[in-house]
Amino acid sequence: MRSATVHATILQAANTYTGSPNSCYWLGLELINSSTSTAVSTNYGDFYRNGTVVVPTYFSWNPGQPENNAAYTVGSYCRSTNANYNVPRTNVYSNICEYEEELKQPVTDLEQKCVNLTSSFKTLFLNGVCYVLDPATKNYNDAKVSCNTLSGYNGHLAHVRSISELYVAETLRYAAGVTYARIGIEQTNLSSTDPNNGWYLTTPTNRSLLTTYLPWATAPAASMRTIAVTTGYPKSFTAVASTTAYPFICQYDNTPAIATGRAGKSKYFL
Known part of the structure; x- marks a missing residue:
């Protein structure tokens, strides 16, 4: 979720193709530095499958997010609040996937x-x-x-x-x-x-x-x-x-x- 445009697109997709209004989804957002508090909002990056990470300039954290909890190291998006949360890797969600033409x-x-x-x-x-x-x-x-x-x-x-x-x-x-x-x-x-x-x-x-x-x-x-x-x-x-x-x-x-x-x-x- 790199911009307000992508944010709006994700909301539209969630509203169109899902059933439960409270559904949450995995994003490619993960903690960058494990030695830094998980509550630092800019300590999260967009990870690709090959381990490449891009530090975003756009964040859509819900108020009070991200939380300071050592187990909460990955980012999710929840449709009910239209915002992001840091959560444990053990949570079970659906995925929002992105396919880029340049990676074909x-x-x-x-x-x-x-x-x-x-x-x-x-x-x-x-x-x-x-x-x-x-x-x-x-x-x-x-x-x-x-x-x-x-x-x-x-x-x-x-x-x-x-x-x-x-x-x-x-x-x-x-x-x-x-x-x-x-x-x-x-x-x-x-x-x-x-x-x-x-x-x-x-x-x-x-x-x-x-x-x-x-x-x-x-x-x-x-x-x-x-x-x-x-x-x-x-x-x-x-x-x-x-x-x-x-x-x-x-x-x-x-x-x-x-x-x-x-x-x-x-x-x-x-």
Whole structure:
């Protein structure tokens, strides 16, 4: 809700297509800085699916809103007062969705396979990448080689390297209703006694890459060698034991798997 014009459009849509006069709806409005009071009206931004946030200049808070409550971190619109409220994420509302022409994109084979997965998986397709939360619980070694749900594509545990990618992981974790979700970051030196450094983005086949983006929810213990995302976004990383079974988030890039022939040799086609 970025302007009075959009505000009026939303009211018109709510009056036209809904039944209950007291209906409330989700907007793309979320708290920006969790360390600041939720009562600061300008501490809310318009979030996109890929984690991009735009700070609006137009707010339509109801009098007394937003409230100072640590659990009230997202924005909603209620038709009865024609105004916005900050509320808990656990509330159950309908959505008001917005589709922008400038965000139109071609539908690829990967996207079709991504969105057609069964409802037991939670998926997001963003910037040519398919993210899938698999609710099956597995230890790290098993989860690391289990990202093979999409036929024809090599997957790996998700690499979280920025706040935008963390937002994607948190969205999937929350949608699945799980407390922990494994991602593809591990401490490869098993003899290390430094829990804060030496963390690598890993895949089953490619070279590991050092990462420094580590938004810890709690300080890691030296004996925990793998990472999961948990509650507390944007401080979401927690170090977990590699042997404990958790759900996991897979990432499929738009690179088809290479077919192999006898003795593991590659096949080439013209």
